[in-house]
Amino acid sequence: MTEAKALNDWPQPYRLMAAEPYWQALSEEQLTFQRCADCARAVWPAHTYCTHCGSAGLSWERSGGHGTVYSYSTILRGPTPVWAGIAPYTVGFVEMDEGYFLFTQIEGDPDDIEIGKEVTVRYVRRGEQKLPVFTMTGNG
Amino acid sequence: MSHAPVAAVIGMGDAYASLENRKDPLRLAEEATLGALADAGIRKDQIDAVFTGRSPWADKRSQWSNIFISHMQMPVTLNSELTMHGAGLTATIAVASQMIAAGAAEYVLCLQSDATQLFVDAVAMGAEADADPQFEVPYGPTIPALYAQAARRYFHEFGLTEADLADVAVANQRWGAHHPHAAKAKHGEIDRAKVLASPYVATPLRRWMCSTWGGGTGGALVVTSPERAREARDPVYVLGYGSASTHEYLGDRMNMRQCRYPALGEFPNLTHTATAEAARQAYTRSGLTPADIDMLQISVNFAHMGPIVMEDLGFAKKGSGIDVYREGRTGVDGDLPTDTNGGWLSFGQPGISCNMDSLVEAVRQLRGQALGLAPQRRPETVLVQGAGGMLAAGSVLLLSSST
Numbered sequence: 001m002t003e004a005k006a007l008n009d010w011p012q013p014y015r016l017m018a019a020e021p022y023w024q025a026l027s028e029e030q031l032t033f034q035r036c037a038d039c040a041r042a043v044w045p046a047h048t049y050c051t052h053c054g055s056a057g058l059s060w061e062r063s064g065g066h067g068t069v070y071s072y073s074t075i076l077r078g079p080t081p082v083w084a085g086i087a088p089y090t091v092g093f094v095e096m097d098e099g100y101f102l103f104t105q106i107e108g109d110p111d112d113i114e115i116g117k118e119v120t121v122r123y124v125r126r127g128e129q130k131l132p133v134f135t136m137t138g139n140g
Numbered sequence: 141m142s143h144a145p146v147a148a149v150i151g152m153g154d155a156y157a158s159l160e161n162r163k164d165p166l167r168l169a170e171e172a173t174l175g176a177l178a179d180a181g182i183r184k185d186q187i188d189a190v191f192t193g194r195s196p197w198a199d200k201r202s203q204w205s206n207i208f209i210s211h212m213q214m215p216v217t218l219n220s221e222l223t224m225h226g227a228g229l230t231a232t233i234a235v236a237s238q239m240i241a242a243g244a245a246e247y248v249l250c251l252q253s254d255a256t257q258l259f260v261d262a263v264a265m266g267a268e269a270d271a272d273p274q275f276e277v278p279y280g281p282t283i284p285a286l287y288a289q290a291a292r293r294y295f296h297e298f299g300l301t302e303a304d305l306a307d308v309a310v311a312n313q314r315w316g317a318h319h320p321h322a323a324k325a326k327h328g329e330i331d332r333a334k335v336l337a338s339p340y341v342a343t344p345l346r347r348w349m350c351s352t353w354g355g356g357t358g359g360a361l362v363v364t365s366p367e368r369a370r371e372a373r374d375p376v377y378v379l380g381y382g383s384a385s386t387h388e389y390l391g392d393r394m395n396m397r398q399c400r401y402p403a404l405g406e407f408p409n410l411t412h413t414a415t416a417e418a419a420r421q422a423y424t425r426s427g428l429t430p431a432d433i434d435m436l437q438i439s440v441n442f443a444h445m446g447p448i449v450m451e452d453l454g455f456a457k458k459g460s461g462i463d464v465y466r467e468g469r470t471g472v473d474g475d476l477p478t479d480t481n482g483g484w485l486s487f488g489q490p491g492i493s494c495n496m497d498s499l500v501e502a503v504r505q506l507r508g509q510a511l512g513l514a515p516q517r518r519p520e521t522v523l524v525q526g527a528g529g530m531l532a533a534g535s536v537l538l539l540s541s542s543t
Contacts, residue, residue: 011280014273044395045275052397070394071296071410073288074343075280080264083280091281093289093394101394101408103272105279110343115296131278 316482323354354488
């Protein structure tokens with residue numbers, strides 16, 4: 001029964017402690033990421049120490065919510081009923097303007113999506129969780 | 141010139157299941173192990189250590205190697221799972237070789253079995269086993285869609301097309317059509333048009349460019365020292381090995397800015413894999429080069445991985461791996477027969493055991509005991525490459541019938 005329910009619901013993120021600020025900010029429709037105070041580089045996914053220089057000086061910043069498509073794939077066959085219900089849908093990596101790569105859903109006609117195209121964040125509710133997804137900049 | 145072998149495989153056992161002939165992973169492992177012990181001419185209480193890859197999809201209990209030795213009533217000094225996905229299974233031979241070289245074991249058993257299609261709904265499991273449960277799974281990726289991220293980049297960076305990937309599927313199916321246990325054998329040989337007419341699973345990958353979950357397999361190998369192998373019938377020598385692992389989740393890989401292994405190119409990229417570093421280690425350890433290799437058994441779960449792996453193994457420069465397929469080199473009459481059981485694309489992936497299927501096929505070809513097609517000239521040196529996870533890890537073994 002539990003399993004059948006799970007297959008008919010949106011999968012919820014397995015929230016780890018380091019990313020709590022990320023998920024909390026999303027509930028207020030704010031997209032955030034970490035930056036290292038010592039090496040100034042963006043850090044993603046959420047960490048406690050900088051993956052580039054090992055510093056503990058990570059702080060959360062708000063992203064402008066813009067980037068370009070790095071790669072993508074449109075899924076024709078959803079793995080469970082909720083996904084089958086929205087197929088075809090596109091997942092991919094967005095290279096954020098702040099210098100990190102976010103795995104996400106890219107909305108819009110699959111034929112319009114191309115590597116290098118500009119995209120902008122918007123928020124969708126999936127079960128309990130608000131998630132950032134992206135649309136073609138200018139189409140939204 | 142090659143260096144002295146580091147170990148030898150003196151026993152091989154394989155087992156097969158299908159929808160009509162169901163066997164679970166324990167049964168397949170047992171059958172393969174008894175075959176390998178008989179082939180090696182040793183008893184189970186002579187096995188000092190047992191290594192497996194991670195738990196079969198069709199029997200996900202953790203500590204599966206404990207479960208196996210317990211089921212076999214086979215006490216050992218050490219048993220473990222190498223968890224670099226499928227690459228870990230390939231690397232069991234390396235760890236066995238190291239134990240033997242260190243004098244810590246006389247005989248090591250490396251095995252795996254799985255039968256995903258017969259016991260689990262693998263599509264519903266989706267990418268949940270291999271995608272980041274925090275940052276990827278909430279977007280509903282499937283395994284093909286994660287691999288497709290690399291295909292899309294590969295097309296973009298090197299100008300390949302779907303027609304090129306079709307040629308990989310066609311080449312593998314030429315072998316698979318003639319193997320009695322290949323999941324796609326029933327379809328016979330195919331052409332480019334057939335591949336390109338098949339529906340998309342996850343763009344740009346069409347159905348014929350994707351592996352299928354096929355049946356069930358088990359494979360077991362008994363590894364010992366080259367000295368002890370002198371008394372064995374048909375030993376297969378381990379000339380070299382290598383492995384590397386760069387990540388678990390694709391999102392982690394995409395956010396790495398550098399990598400200690402130069403062969404993996406500038407980061408971030410999705411077009412080079414840990415196999416490049418694994419191959420470098422194996423060539424260095426063995427003293428061999430790609431020119432010494434007669435045959436390949438590689439991990440092509442999706443068609444673009446054929447050329448990418450060819451490049452990572454040093455058979456073509458980056459972006460040109462498709463030429464090895466286009467020129468017919470991977471075929472039965474080619475100079476580099478590849479995936480001679482049909483490979484993961486046509487033989488199918490019964491589950492975690494797919495890397496063992498590649499090893500079993502290598503041993504069978506080296507011994508002249510292929511179940512499907514074999515090139516006219518029996519290979520003397522076979523390279524086995526095992527990948528694992530979402531482009532996460534790679535292992536390479538160099539196996540030879542001579543020292």
